[in-house]
Amino acid sequence: MRPTVSDFVIQRLCAWGVRRVYGYPGDGINGLMGAIDRADGAIDFVQTRHEELAAFMATAHAKFSGEVGVCLATSGPGAIHLLNGLYDAKLDHQPVVAIVGQQKRSALGSDYQQEVDLVSLFKDVAHEFVQMATSAPQVRHLIDRAMRIARDRRAVTCVIFPNDVQDLPAVPVPPREHGTVHSGIGNAAAALVPPTEALEQAAQILNAGRKVAVLAGAGALQATDELIHVTQRLAAGLAKALLGKACVPDDLPFVTGSIGVLGTRPSSRMMEDCDTLLMVGSSFPYAEFLPAEGQARCVQIDLDPRSLGLRYPVELSLLGDSRATLAALLPMLDHKDHGEWRLGIERDVARWWRELEARAHVNAAPMNPQRVFWELSPRLPEQSILTCDSGTAANWYARDVKLRRGMKASLSGGLATMGPAIPYAIAAKCHHPDRPVVALLGDGAMQMNGLNGLITVARLWRDWADRRLVVMVLNNRDLNLVSWEQRVLAGDPKFEDSQALPDFPYAHFAEMLGLRALRVDSPEAIGPAWDAAFAADRPMLLEMVTDAAVPPLPPDVSLAQTKAYFAALWHGDPEAIRTLKAVAKEYWASATA
Incomplete structure (x- = not known):
């Protein structure tokens, strides 16, 4: 069979050093999926549960490898689903190339099923370079420019392929005539040191x-x-x-x-x-x-x-x-x-570490979330990679976790979106299968897309040389960071309809997938649970049942924040007494450390 444009795209990505693509199939990219299959393992396709997770994984691949991350999605809804993960890459300045499908060229402009103006859709997130392929000779320079601009400008780029273009005969070398472009893959050298x-x-x-x-x-x-x-x-x-x-x-x-x-x-x-x-x-x-x-x-x-x-x-x-x-x-x-x-x-630093230790050991019902993170630090294996989600988990990760030399860690910084911890962890394991990985997240992010991510973990873990991937979820049945922001920034009581989360058996769900799991609800069991997770023969989920009343205190609490907090209590916060006691305990622990 004569090679198609899709075959050439995969070959060109390989020539650029791409060895892994994260995505989800659909008829808008059937040509590209067939080409990956025909490439006989030259590119590893990681099937995700949702395109958003594919974009998160491509972002994490860039963060943890230093390479360009690549994600692949079908036309219409598949392309739309990529956006949140791609904005995560954009705001954290990570090189990511999105390859997306589109309807046939002849149907464009007819309001055809799944027809979306993808160039306009991606114009902001991939503003450095977004183009649609309309002919076979064009494809070489589109892939070359997308990869080079993503790499050298640390940006998101996008190439759109109508599905009929994917099946055109490949043109590896454009004709040498007016109006054609002859791009190349050569390395770029830059001035790295100022005068x-x-x-x-x-x-x-x-x-x-x-x-x-x-x-x-x-x-x-x-x-x-x-x-x-x-x-x-x-x-x-x-x-x-x-x-x-x-x-x-x-x-x-x-x-x-x-x-x-x-x-x-x-x-x-x-x-x-x-x-x-x-x-x-x-x-x-x-x-x-x-x-x-x-x-x-x-x-x-x-x-x-x-x-x-x-x-x-x-x-x-x-x-x-x-x-x-x-x-x-x-x-x-x-x-x-x-x-x-x-x-x-x-x-000041020595005093602060003593204060954090004292705070972590303050009693809570049933457990203080800070202690979960405090107990993790001395148990982290060498060369660990940590991923974290947005929410109060990020507060405790930022302050209580002591990273050592050689460890890697990341989260969604500029976008601060919910949902990347587990897809980040999967991408970290795909690129570093010989290193232990820890994902830290709350139950809000877990219910948003973490549960879907666990299904992918269950599918992939047997291919990893070091099978330790620990997923730690804080189960406090609350969108906790926003609850505290409502109190301390807006002066409003916790809004139960907005903030309360349904309870979910996270550990049981992980066990159903064939993973290891523990549900922990006593502080004395936290350390042994981490020990068990790092000794497990496969990925393990730790469901830490923690107290939502423990405050994620900023370094200094302003007078305005104090007034707002007491206003929230005065206006009937449903957890007024519990949070007031927890705040008092934290301040006492800090004062006596």
Whole structure:
């Protein structure tokens, strides 16, 4: 059989190094699915339960592999379902290519069944490049441009294939004539280090600082040693944006932890008092957690020129790769003595870890969710990969989990959407089948699409060299983060019709799928449950029955938030007494730690 356009698409993706595609079939992409089958294993097709999960997996593939993630969906509803996961990739600056089907060219414009204006639909999420193939000679440069732009601009791109185009005879080499394009796959080389003059100016600013703070984000994940050396040389402290949690180990005494609403008090104090700020690979958005304008001189390093000077009035912006730029900057920095500024940061960090331990051991009915995360940290196997969902699970993950060197971790940062923890974990296992993976999520995200994700886990786990994938779900029957936001931000009582979740036997469901599972409802059983999960011979679900009244306290509670909370209690919050007692216990634990 003569190769088709679909065969050529798969071959071209392989030439670009793509070895795995996440998706869901449909008649709009029958040609492409047949080509994957004919490719005889050259590309591994991971069938998901829903196209949204496929896009999440492609995003996680990019995050955990450094490669371009690829997802595939049929026309109409299948393409629409990709959008949330693709926006997750867009807002976290991950390279993802979406390949979607479309109705025949002859039907377009006729309001045909499943006909959607896909170019318009994807124009925002894939604004760097979205095109529809209309002829066979066009396909080579469409795939090449989609892959190159996604990789080099760390963006989402999309190529749309009408199903009749998929079955056209392939044209691997377009005719050499006017109006054709002859693209290629060659590697791209970029300038990764700013000029020496700019580095010297940056060093002058940092050397002049007496109280230097470093803020690192996802763009610094590959610069662990360089970040540590620069922070030590400057006698600084280092805070991390949530997507950069894995950039340096949490057990270093000068690492203040996460920053922001989900962050730590040492990070907030450091930003309040510093006179110099070095931002590395981060576009952390919350101005109220950064130094006041005019307080600190600022140097920023970022590979994306659009992120420079975006969040803080930067005195000097360095456009370059974080690792290479820090390495070039290091010899120009003066070695500062570790005086009161640095020693004060280390005291704050040590005190904060004691406070978190005390909070985690506060009694709750039946269990304190913080203790679930606190007990996890010392049990994490080496080289673990962690994924987390949005909600209060992200609060406890941000503060209580101590990542060590060599571990990877991620969540939905810019979009902060619900639902990615389990698809992220699946993609992590597909690319790193020899590493243990942990997914952390609440029952809201679990009911949204986590249960469907477990079905895929049950299908795939036998192919993994290390079969440990632990899914931990907080069962508190509440959309907990929003319940607390209603109280503390809006001053409204918890709205039961909106917030209460139906109880569900998560552990039993996992067992029905052939996975291991435990339901845990006593604090003494938390540690042994984690031990059992990491010793299991297959994926295991831990259903942790926790107390929704335990507050996810920000680093500092403002007067306005306090007034709003008491207003919510006054207006008849159904859990007023329980939450008031829990808040009091947390504050007492903090005060006595």
